[in-house]
Amino acid sequence: MTIIDPTDAVPAQRPGDHENTGPLLEVRDLHVEFQTREGVVKAVNGVNYTVNSGETLAVLGESGSGKSVTAQAIMGILDMPPARIPQGEIRFYGKDMLTMGAEERRKLRGARIAMIFQDALSSLNPVLSVGFQLGEMFRVHQGMSRKAAKAKSIELMDRVKIPAAAARVNDYPHQFSGGMRQRIMIAMALALEPDLIIADEPTTALDVTVQAQVMDLLAELQREYRMGLILITHDLGVVADVADKIAVMYAGRIVETAPVHELYKRPAHPYTRGLLDSIPRLDQKGQELYAIKGLPPNLLKVPAGCAFNPRCDKAQDICRTEFPPLVPVTEADGTELPGRASACHFWKETIHG
Amino acid sequence: MSEKTIERPTTDEAAIAKEIEAEEKAAARQASLLRDGWADLRKRPMFIVTSLIILVLLALAIAPSLFTARSPFSDGFCQLQNSMTGPSSGHLFGYDVQGCDIYTRTVYGTRNSIVVGVVTTTATTLIGGLVGMLAGLIGGWADALLSRITEVFAGLPLIIGGLLIMSIWGGGDVWSVSFIMAILGWPQVYRIMRGEVIANKYNDYVTAARALGAGSWRIAFRHILPNTLAPVIVITTMNLGVYISAEAALSYLGIGIQYPNISWGVMISDAQDRFLTSPHALMFPAGALSITVLAFIMLGDVVRDAFDPKMR
């Protein structure tokens, strides 16, 4: 198996997969909670989503919305304890990873499901050369020799467009610029051509100009390998160009899902609308920028009813008492809108009014 | 994580208001860090236990006569015919080689150990803290110069340096021993203080305070100093035990506290030659010393757990 061979990129046909069927990744009713000194923090409360091969799902939310915790649960890198997964399933080609043995799970990590972290400087080991850290993927998962692994590392660094890769393979993370470090993280995730990549705020720590380059690179490589991509972000600007569909999270729940462009055109949840309105736009120059009032909820005491109600300018009494389930969103005349759902009592007013 | 999508100030006034708020928040956070540390500390059983032990030790140090009817300084306190007699009722710890009552001497030795520990620790904290703060705040040539001077003092390890100085100047009482150990010990506090000051100097809230026109002294005392306190408190508490132990070691080598002053180290040293035949003369002062050091080290431990922001 070579690394850069697009013909080998149809994941469902990999050996050993025949007994497992189903979409690339399916998260069902996932709950995650943390035991803390102050009490049990319910970080994720029944999240559902599906990612298919070659598809990009953007998960959007503020810090504390549970978007990163969900990703870590999928990767199996939550610290347990204090974390606990009381219920839910995470199916990878139909097989629930939560019931797998530790060793089986480990072999999937890095090889079939890889993750790109937000802060490449702290996420790369400061005392090991990047060549060592890249080559480790091949040495551990494929039993390659040190030398062969190094050649592979150089190849990978070339692939993510790091100039003078052969000369820099023995350099250490702090010797690279922020953008280059993030490319190394991407190279590490791509190393074994995984079926699914989870990118947790991959560009947040970067300069705006570099952000675009890194996003483009990621999108390009994803198309080339036909990988599934979960892009976790709080930045709606990043999402528009690369994502196929979006899931908006708030207080550990998905509050809206939609194909990407529909969400921008017609949000069906006041929270999504607030996020969209707070993006600065050139045609509104001189006007005051909108901001969602208040702070994200304390997960120890999530408000009753709709968790967003204290910050919502459309909140009614029902929002303070009744919890709104995620329901399919339709046109005003009842025509189905595939892939769309909202968890708001007043989704109709939000999308149509 | 810096997620700024939601809140974006639009005007300069808003920005300034936000900075003022940030500055106040930082100061409040510091105060609360110390307060939280204290609140946390009070709840720990280990803290209560060590505090009780230390209170007893303090009582022994302040008023030894409350704990024993005899005085080691009175005539006829030592009776040679009692030399090395083992423990008996009335003389629970037995007698040492000179025929002195070990219990009384151990009780009276507490004061010197505690005083040496407290004085040395206070002196190292003051000298090291002050010089370290100056080096960190001024920076540049002053920092370079002070750091080189510190390295020279740090080049003399505690016991070896103490051995040299005291073998020349002579040891004697608690004050000279404390003085010499303080001279050798302050570089440790200096390093911590300097490091903390430099680390805090470039924090955002200090930059903000400076941008708002806060004076250097105000910044130093309101913003930088409070942030450095927790690590200094931790090292200070730990050092109490370390210096008590070091004094005993120097006295044991015959150069620390000397006759007629009473020191556990000297008592252990005197008892050592006959330890194999009558261990009691060594075990009682050694036990007192170990318990004292243990109490202070444990106190340092629990203080660190409560105050170290990294542990929270």
Place this chain on the structure above:
Amino acid sequence: MGRYVARRLLQVIPVVIGVTFIIFCLVFALPGDPIQALAGDKRADPNIAAILRDHYHLNEPLYQQYWHYITGVVTGDLGETYNGRAISEIVSERFPITLKLGLTSFAIEAVIGVVAGIFSALKKGKFIDNVVLISTLVLISIPVFVLGNVLQLEFGVNLKITPVAGIEKGWPQSYILPAVVLASTSMAYISRLVRASMMESIRADYVRTAIAKGLPTRRVIGVHAMRNSLIPVVTFLGFDLGALMGGAIITERVFNMPGIGGQLAQSVYLRERPVVVGLVTLLVLIYLVANLLVDLLYAVLDPRIRYE
């Protein structure tokens, strides 16, 4: 790396000069007449005093005296005893004993300390962690000379497993118990340090990355977390050497070993000032050199320092 080494070497020079100058001032620039001090309570013979004054360059200005002292130190001349025996001779005779003791104890504290620290960190809050925490507290609290005497009584006299004192049985029999005693405090500090830094690094982002890469736990801990945890330990070892030498003075006295430390303790007791000064100068120089080596090792372990 080359620049770092050069800078570090340059930095150590003023420190060596400063430390030796302090030692020099303490000893030679004291008020009072050192020749009279030599003679003790007797009245010094003026003729002999004049010869001695000349011999010790006491008529020359202070900086020249310092120059004689420092060139002596550099060329291996540490002065002589009152009976005219070269101190360097004493050193060459006794140093191997102290070196053997020191290295044995260094090995004990490093191996046991690191292993105990790692286990303790990985099993945080479990039984083994508590055992390590409590035993390190006890070891730190019991002064070396107390522990030495107690173990000597127990293992040497009562159980007769090890020699009671002296070095007649040679290495390792005669050295093992003193080395354990000497190692005890540092061993405790090292295991606590390893525990703390290990707990910090297993929470670090790069360890999370290593797990996400699908590395086996053994490799995550052994390669990724360990390498970073050992950096503070290496720093500690340099500092610790000073404590180790101080401890050796006490341990050699307790176990009656004829090493440098035992000699030093004896010379302090007998008030042989030149021997004390010569040996202390030697130990301090060893300490400074060892610290320099530790700093260089630190740079090898941590590339961020190297390329600064």
